[in-house]
Amino acid sequence: MIIFNLWRKVKQKLRRSRRPMWQLASGLLVPAAILSVAFVGDGVVSAAGRTNLEALPQSQAPAQDDGSRSVIATLSDMRGKVTVKIRRVYICGSESETIGLLSSVDTLRMMKLHPEWTAMLDEQGAVVMEQRIDDLSESCKRSAYFGMDKLGRLSLFDGEPKKEKVMRTFFQLDVNYMESSLPKERIDELVKGIRVTDKDAFNSVLSSFGDYAVERTEKVMKRTF
Structure with a gap:
């Protein structure tokens, strides 16, 4: 319905306008770009299937630190879900927890919410986010x-x-x-x-x-x- 209303407004604009055709063509670039993007859940995925990081709201785009860039690049090319784990590293001891299967957009959002964490891919292809805690583990x-x-x-x-x-x-x-x-x-x-x-x-x-x-x-x- 949103796409239909948008296209109807474009046709009305074409009928009312007396500008040269080359100007009208340039004016259609933005609507065309909008039509080429599909919205999936809370995230944004391009027609080619890649997560569009630029289209993510600032609150959702992850910080691209050195330890996480390769993970971000991998997630931006994904359409499915990935296993996400958290490793908590204490000044004494460590703990690991499996969060479960998350979409690439949700995983990127988690990385953005915790820019102090680092991320890596383990041998099974799961995303492991490492959290440093200035305390002793319970054990x-x-x-x-x-x-x-x-x-x-x-x-x-x-x-x-x-x-x-x-x-x-x-x-x-x-x-x-x-x-x-x-x-x-x-x-x-x-x-x-x-x-x-x-x-x-x-x-x-x-x-x-x-x-x-x-x-x-x-x-x-x-x-x-």
């Missing part, structure tokens, strides 16, 4: 310990360090400098494992033992000469 809050591994590195363990389930390694510790500077009780605490249940405790332990990182202690020694 880490239940079982994370700071400790020292067998090579003398400050590490984060799943459970007590004696179980040797290293989740993340931070830096090499200057053990000699640490033993000469810290009370024995503090070193024993690190060997047994320092329990962390939130971000503040995590940052506190990391900061306090950061003073004994090999790189940092070497720089301090160089400044004393």
